[in-house]
Amino acid sequence: MERYLRHDLIDWFDQEHLRATRALVIGAGAVGNEVVKNLALLGVGAITIVDFDKIELHNLTRSVLFSEDDVGKYKAEVAADAVKKLDPNCCVEFLIGDIWDAVDFSRLRNSTVVFSCVDGFIARIRINQLCSLLGVDLINSGIDSRYVSAEIFPFMRDPEVACYECNLPPSVYQRVGERFSCGWLKKVAFEEKKVPTTAITASYAGALATSLFLYSFREDAASGARRVFLDSVAHTSSSISLSKSPMCACCAGQAKERVIIRANRRIDDLLLDGMASLRSSIMVSDPILVSWETPIDFNCEEGREVIFALASHFSDADATCRRCGLKHRLAVIRDQFTVEELAEFRGMKLPGKFASIEEDGTQILVELYDGDEHE
C-alpha cells in the first residue's frame, strides 16, 4: 500500500500488527493529542479516545489537533475528527467521560494497549488498577516544563510485572488525601495545582509513549516494566527498570486466578446471583458513604440517615446537620462488607465500578451495571 511505503522499507516494521491494534487513549490533552496523532500516522487500525473535558484557549499552545474554532468543544470529539482527516481508514471512536465511568471491562479487555495521558495521580492510579486486574498492556506518560517520562507495563504478556503503584512514594498518597477530608468526602475548597508544560515536552512524551508501544512487539524488546526519563533541556535520557513492590497497594497479594463477570448492581439480584453463599468479604472499588450519624453527646435529634452511595458524590459541607445547622454529622464510609452486612441494604443498589471477592484462592471481579441489561 503506497501510504505505508516508507514503513515498508523498515525491515522489522509490522504494519499488519499495527492495523490489527486497538488502542485506547485516556486523556486528549497535550500528550494525548501527540499520542493520537502518532498512532493515526503509524496506521493503527482502531483508536478510542476518552476525555471528559472541553477545549480552552490555553490548550492551543500544546495541542496539535486543536484550533481556535474548537474552543468550547469536547477534546475527545475534536481529536477523533482530526484522526479521520489524518487517516480515513482508521476506525476511531470517542467517549465523553473518565475511564471509571465511560469505559467498561469489555472495551478494556478488547484493547491491545491503553495509553494513560491524563492529568493527576488519581486517574493514573485508577487506570493502572484496571489494566493490572484485566491484563491489558499500559503505557503511562507524564510531563512538566522540562522533564518527560514514559512507562510501559506489559500486563498482558506478564501479569507479574511491576505496576504503576509499585513505585509511588508515600507522599503521593498524602497528596491525594489532601483532596479529601477524612473518609473520601470531597473538600469543598480544594484547588488543583496547575503544572507548567510546553509543546516540546508534550511532543517528546507522545513520541516516547508511542515508540514504547511500537517496539514492544519486536522479538528483541526489553521485558518487564520500564521507564524512559528524558531531560528536554540537557538532552539526556535514561531507561530504567521498574521494580515490583511486595507491599504495593494495587498488585501485592492479587490472586493469580481471576474470574470476571458482570452483574446487576441491585443488591437483591446480587444476593440471588450466588453472593449469598460467599464466605469472604466483598470489596467495592469505590468508598461508599453508608450513613450520616449524629453522636449522642450532641443535643440534636437528627439521628442516623442511611445514604449508601458513592462517598465521592458528597463533600465535607454535607456534614452540616439539617436540623440544627451545626457541622456535627459523622460520615460512616466503608469499602468492604460481609454478605450479612450487605443484606441490610436490600432494595438498594451497590455503588461503584466493580466488586471483588477472593474465594478459595480465586479472585472474582464483578463488574456492576445498572438497569435491565442481560448478559
Next chain:
Amino acid sequence: MSEVSVIIRTADQTRKAEVTLPGSHTGADVIQAAVDNWALPKDTDYSLINTRVAKTIQPTIALDTQGVQDGDVLEVQPMLVAG
C-alpha cells in the same frame, strides 16, 4: 547497624552530595532528606533511581535490602503528573 556511602544527585545534576546513610533508611527517607536539604519544590513528588543498575529504589523498603552498594549514585527524579 550497617552503613552505605552513596552519592545522591538531582535529575538536572545541579545538586550532588556524598553521604553515608544507615542501610535501614528507605528510598522515601533519602528523598525527604534531599527535599529538605536542597529546598526542592515540596509540591512535587519524587522517585529514587540507582543509576548503577538503572533500576528504581522502592520508597518503603530499606536500602540495604535493595542491593544499594558503596559508591552507588542515586538520582532523585520528579514524578511527572501532567498530561
